[in-house]
Structure formats: structure tokens, C-alpha cells
Amino acid sequence: MPNIGELASQFINWAVGAVGESSMRIGSVPTLVTLLIPLVVLSLVARPARRWAGSEVGALANMARAMALAAESGKDVVVSLGSAGLVRGASAAERLQTLVALPLLGHFARAAARAGVPVHVASNDPLVTFLAQGTLDESHRLTSTRERSGSSMVTYIGEGRPLAAAAALADEGGHGVVLVAGGLAEEGLMLLSGLSGSAPWSVGATASPAELAGPLLLDDGAVVGPELFQALAEVAPMAHSRTTVIAANRLIVGIVVAMLLGSLAMLAGAPDLAPFLVGR
Amino acid sequence: MRRSLSSAATVVAGLLILLDLLVVNPSLGSAAGALQELLVLLAASAAVGGSATLVARHVRHLAGASPDRIGSIVLLAGMGVVLAAGLRPGSAGASDPIVLWLVAALLVPLATALFAMLFFFLLAAARHGIEAQGREGVVMLAAAMIAVVLLLPIGGAPGDWLATAADWVRSVPLAGVFRGLLIGVAILAAVTGTRILLGVDRGSE
Numbered sequence: 001m002p003n004i005g006e007l008a009s010q011f012i013n014w015a016v017g018a019v020g021e022s023s024m025r026i027g028s029v030p031t032l033v034t035l036l037i038p039l040v041v042l043s044l045v046a047r048p049a050r051r052w053a054g055s056e057v058g059a060l061a062n063m064a065r066a067m068a069l070a071a072e073s074g075k076d077v078v079v080s081l082g083s084a085g086l087v088r089g090a091s092a093a094e095r096l097q098t099l100v101a102l103p104l105l106g107h108f109a110r111a112a113a114r115a116g117v118p119v120h121v122a123s124n125d126p127l128v129t130f131l132a133q134g135t136l137d138e139s140h141r142l143t144s145t146r147e148r149s150g151s152s153m154v155t156y157i158g159e160g161r162p163l164a165a166a167a168a169l170a171d172e173g174g175h176g177v178v179l180v181a182g183g184l185a186e187e188g189l190m191l192l193s194g195l196s197g198s199a200p201w202s203v204g205a206t207a208s209p210a211e212l213a214g215p216l217l218l219d220d221g222a223v224v225g226p227e228l229f230q231a232l233a234e235v236a237p238m239a240h241s242r243t244t245v246i247a248a249n250r251l252i253v254g255i256v257v258a259m260l261l262g263s264l265a266m267l268a269g270a271p272d273l274a275p276f277l278v279g280r
Numbered sequence: 281m282r283r284s285l286s287s288a289a290t291v292v293a294g295l296l297i298l299l300d301l302l303v304v305n306p307s308l309g310s311a312a313g314a315l316q317e318l319l320v321l322l323a324a325s326a327a328v329g330g331s332a333t334l335v336a337r338h339v340r341h342l343a344g345a346s347p348d349r350i351g352s353i354v355l356l357a358g359m360g361v362v363l364a365a366g367l368r369p370g371s372a373g374a375s376d377p378i379v380l381w382l383v384a385a386l387l388v389p390l391a392t393a394l395f396a397m398l399f400f401f402l403l404a405a406a407r408h409g410i411e412a413q414g415r416e417g418v419v420m421l422a423a424a425m426i427a428v429v430l431l432l433p434i435g436g437a438p439g440d441w442l443a444t445a446a447d448w449v450r451s452v453p454l455a456g457v458f459r460g461l462l463i464g465v466a467i468l469a470a471v472t473g474t475r476i477l478l479g480v481d482r483g484s485e
Contacts (some may be wrong), residue, residue, distance in 0.1 A: 022305035031302045087323035096469050099476060126330030127323055155337070156330040158355075162391040170351075189401045190394070207469070209461045216420060217409030225461045229468035 057234045058203055058223035063111055063177070066201035070176025071115040078120050078175040078195055079105055081132060082182020082206065083164040085125025094183030097207050098128055100228055101181035102135050104205060107235035108179050109139035109152070117176060118151035124164045129156040161187050168194030180215075181205035181223070189214045205231065294476070335359065427454075 026034070070077065081101045084094035105121065112119045119136060123129045132154045140149040157167045165187035171194050178199040180192055188211040196202035196218050204215025205223035215222035223231050266272055293315055300312035338352035346352065365371065365378040373379075406424075409417035430446035433439075 018305060018307045022303050022308065025302055025304055034302060087326070093465065093469055096473060100472060126326035129330055129333075130326060156334055158334060159327075160391075162394050166394055186395060186398065189398060189405055193401050193404060207465045209458055209465070212461075213420070213424075214405065217405040217413070217417065220412070226464035226468045229465075229472045232472065 057227050057231050058205065059221035060107075060203065060223070060231065060234055062201065062221065063108065063203075066177050067111045067115040067117055069200060070112075070117045073176060075174065075176030076118045076120055077108060077112045077177040077179070078122070078171070078199075079108060079132075079179045079181070080122050080164065080168065080191060080195060081105065081125075081128055082180065082184055083124060083161040083187055083191065084183025084185070085123075086127045086131075088125060088161075090183060090185075094185075094208065097181075097183040097228060098125070100207075100232060101205065102131055103232055103235055104179065104181045104223075105132060106135045106139055108177070109136050110143050112152070112177075113140050113143040113145040113148055116145075116148060118148075118153075120152070121154040122157050122164075122167060123154060124157055124159060124161070124167075126156055129154050161185055165190035165194070168192075171195060173198035175199045176201075178202035178219075179205070180219075181228070184208050184211040184214065189218075192218045290476070331359075 025031075067077070081098055082094075084090040084098050086095050086098055088095075109119050121129075121132045121136070123132055136152050136154060137149060140146050140152075157163060168191045175195070176199065178195045179202070180195055181203070182205070184191065184206045185208065188206065188208070192202075192204050192214045196204065201221075202219045203221035203223065204219035205228050206212070206215060207225055207228040209225065212222075212224045215224055296308070296312055296315060300308050335356065338355050340346075341352040342349055342356075362379060362382055365382060366373055366376055371378075406421050409421060411417075413420075427446075427449065430442050430449060432442060434442060
């Protein structure tokens with residue numbers, strides 16, 4: 001059996017060998033650029049707070065009131081995580097929407113848990129079913145309402161996109177709040193019509209460009225296109241982060257206006273104030 | 281601790297897949313391949329688990345006082361027929377002629393019939409849009425009506441003019457809007473994918 005020194009030496013030799021036998025697929029510079037772009041975008045977008053925009057996305061701020069009304073009238077929350085799923089032969093962009101829909105489900109589930117409203121999730125993908133169940137359990141844990149977790153459930157309705165639409169059309173209705181979030185295809189309009197039709201408040205969220213008309217026409221809150229990804233920041237409700245982003249946006253606008261005015265003034269023959277202002 | 285471990289696993293798996301996409305390395309490739317095989321296994325076991333829960337739920341419906349007992353019977357019978365056709369001795373599995381016939385003669389017509397109703401749902405959605413969204417709904421449907429009029433199959437000079445206008449609408453304003461949407465979605469999808477792979481978003485849930 002090798003001692004620790006020999007083990008470290010073998011590991012280093014293995015790592016050096018692995019590096020030595022590798023080669024870049026697209027060259028070193030494009031690889032570095034590919035790795036740097038997400039980091040730069042992350043540093044620009046993800047800081048200083050989680051929120052990306054100062055404006056409200058998809059009327060999600062109305063959710064608390066809708067949840068209270070559902071609690072008063074004894075109705076439930078119904079959630080569909082789209083029809084793209086995670087392991088189906090849908091495009092990667094559509095499957096990513098399913099992943100993005102899970103935090104939205106968590107946001108609704110936490111509000112429902114606090115209000116004592118049961119949540120029913122329907123999924124046509126078995127893996128999504130397990131993830132949704134985990135999200136519901138986590139929501140009850142975060143809100144310290146585990147005693148209410150028995151009333152919420154996730155149902156696997158079977159495989160296939162037409163099935164999601166058929167199940168929605170066969171739904172009895174009478175829900176308090178409806179959320180349809182994730183990748184949608186041709187069946188999207190039927191899915192939304194079946195679930196959102198009778199609910200007092202509904203939100204449709206999809207980034208599929210060809211299916212944007214459904215949420216815009218049928219739902220009270222529409223989170224469409226890139227907004228689906230922005231909504232991730234929206235569901236982290238921190239008032240100070242919203243204030244920070246609004247302030248940062250105003251600061252950026254102010255700086256751009258100052259730069260434009262300064263440039264125009266210099267073009268008009270005014271002296272350059274920049275060296276004086278920065279002390280040079 | 282549990283969250284740290286799951287976040288670390290997410291980051292390691294994500295970086296491994298990302299590096300395999302960028303770097304040609306046999307060791308890295310086999311590690312990434314093993315991860316993908318694990319995913320396939322996970323999906324397969326989830327499918328079996330999902331089917332079992334589906335059967336259990338509908339058996340419970342039949343045993344209880346569910347109002348939709350006929351639906352449960354049809355679903356269980358359908359599952360049984362497809363399973364029997366695919367698993368009987370001498371069957372070719374999913375490509376067995378009986379399974380293919382069941383799909384072509386039952387499932388495809390059912391799905392086609394469902395999608396044939398899309399036009400009526402579109403009309404209902406348009407009515408709902410005008411009632412609920414007011415001015416915004418009217419503007420949206422007016423734009424849709426203009427597109428429909430431009431695509432009318434009319435002959436002669438007016439038809440040529442409409443076809444030219446339709447081409448322009450499709451290739452300039454519509455294509456511009458779609459491109460803008462796709463670019464926005466692609467950028468934010470890349471950012472979101474990176475955040476998920478690097479475990480940045482794990483703290484919110």
C-alpha cells in the first residue's frame with residue numbers, strides 16, 4: 001500500500017498526464033473567451049443583488065392577494081410545469097425552461113404554505129415529478145408548515161405532450177390560483193385554456209417564442225420570453241435589493257447622460273473638465 | 281451541510297460537462313460519459329417509478345369512490361394492452377408490429393383529434409383576450425388580423441400586392457421581433473444555465 005507521499009506523487013503524475021494528453025476543441029483563445037463571457041456576465045448581472053430589473057415581472061406581486069382569496073374561499077393552487085419536461089426529446093432551451101419553472105413553483109408553494117392553501121402539481125415527466133415533490137417539501141420546511149404538507153401533492157399524469165393538454169382540458173376547474181410555467185409547444189393554448197379558464201387569478205410563463213400569445217391572451221399575469229429567466233430574480237423578495245437595483249439603474253443613466261452632455265460640450269468648444277474633475 | 285454537498289455536486293458535475301465540451305481529453309470524456317449514463321439510468325428509474333405511482337393512483341381510484349372510475353379503467357386497460365404487446369414472448373419490444381399498430385391506430389389519431397381543436401381554442405382565447413386585456417388585447421388581435429388579411433389567397437394585382445406586403449411583414453417586423461426575442465432568451469438562458477451549473481442559484485430555494 002503506498003504511503004501518502006507516493007499517493008500524492010501518483011495523483012500529480014495522473015493530473016499532469018491527463019493535462020498532457022488533452023487538447024482544446026476550439027483553440028485556447030476561444031475557450032478562454034467562452035469561459036470568461038459567463039463570468040463577466042455573471043459579475044455584471046448577478047451583483048450587487050439577486051434582482052435584475054427594477055420593474056415588476058408578470059404581475060407576480062399580486063400573488064399574495066390571490067393566495068389570500070384562495071384561502072378564504074377554500075380553493076387550491078394548481079401548477080403545471082409545462083409540457084417539455086427534462087428527459088423528453090425536446091430542445092435544450094425548452095428543457096431549461098422546466099428547470100427555471102421550479103423556483104417559480106417554490107415561490108408559489110411558499111406563499112401557499114403560509115396561507116394554508118393546498119398545492120396540486122401535474123407533471124408529464126417522471127423526473128420533474130420528483131423534483132417538484134422536493135420543491136414542495138422544501139417550501140413547507142422553509143415556512144415551518146410541515147403539518148400542512150399532506151394537503152399538497154404532485155401527480156404524474158403520464159407521458160406525452162398531448163396528454164398534458166388533454167389532462168388540463170379534462171380538469172374540473174374551480175381553482176383559486178393557476179400557474180403554468182415552462183416550455184410549451186402546440187398544445188400550450190389548450191393547456192392554458194383548460195387550467196386558467198375558471199381561476200380568478202392565473203399566471204402563464206414561457207420563453208417559447210411561438211407560444212407567447214397564450215399567456216398574453218388567457219392569463220392575468222404573463223411572464224413571456226426573456227422575462228421567464230428574469231422572474232428568477234423576482235421571486236427572491238428582498239426590498240432592499242429592489243431599491244439597490246433601481247438606484248444603480250438611475251446612477252448608470254445619470255453617468256451616460258453626463259458623458260453625452262460632456263461630449264457635446266467638448267464638440268461645441270467647451271474646455272475638457274474631465275482632467276480637472278479627476279485631479280490630473 | 282446537506283445543501284453544501286448538493287451544491288458541490290452540482291458545481292463539480294456542471295464544470296465537468298462544461299470542460300468536456302471545451303477540451304478533448306479521454307479521461308475527462310469518460311468521466312463526463314459516465315455522468316451522462318448515470319442521468320439516463322436516473323431517468324429510466326424515474327420513468328418506472330412514475331408509471332408505478334400512476335398505476336397505484338388509479339387502482340386507488342377504482343378501490344375508492346372516485347367519480348372518474350371509467351377513466352381509470354381505460355387508462356389501466358390501455359397500459360396493460362401496450363405492456364402485454366411489448367412484453368409477450370417473441371415480441372420485438374417497442375418496435376413490435378402490434379405495439380406500432382396500437383400507436384398508429386389509437387394514439388396518433390387521438391392526438392391529431394386533440395390538435396384539430398386548436399383553432400376553436402384560439403378563437404376562445406381571442407375573445408377572452410379582448411374581454412380581459414382590453415386595449416392591449418385589441419391591439420394584439422388587430423395585428424393578428426392584419427397578418428391574416430395579408431395572407432388571404434386572392435388572385436390578380438391585389439393578390440400580388442398582398443403577397444408582397446406579407447413577405448415584407450414576415451421578413452422585416454416579424455423576423456425582427458422574433459430575432460429580438462430569441463437573442464434575449466438565448467442570453468438569459470446562457471446566464472441561467474451558468475448560474476445553475478455553478479450553483480449560484482442554490483441559495484434561493
